[in-house]
Amino acid sequence: MKIVHAQTVLAEEQLQELKKKCNSSSTKEALTIAVEHYLECEYTDMNEDMWAKKMEKIVQKKKERKN
Numbered sequence: 248m249k250i251v252h253a254q255t256v257l258a259e260e261q262l263q264e265l266k267k268k269c270n271s272s273s274t275k276e277a278l279t280i281a282v283e284h285y286l287e288c289e290y291t292d293m294n295e296d297m298w299a300k301k302m303e304k305i306v307q308k309k310k311e312r313k314n
Contacts, residue, residue: 255278257265262274269277285291289300 266277269280271277
């Protein structure tokens with residue numbers, strides 16, 4: 248595996264919110280956590296299956312709440 252250095256530009260407020268959400272004071276760590284989550288999350292595949300899975304989970308949660 249080859250490791251590369253990548254950069255981006257963010258508004259300061261976005262970076263602070265990301266650090267808060269990732270529970271990290273480090274920019275590098277917060278960005279790493281965010282990228283790993285995005286790559287692993289089933290909802291980042293923008294296709295019909297993604298919406299079907301999301302709807303299934305919503306329906307399941309509603310059924311569980313009723314019981």
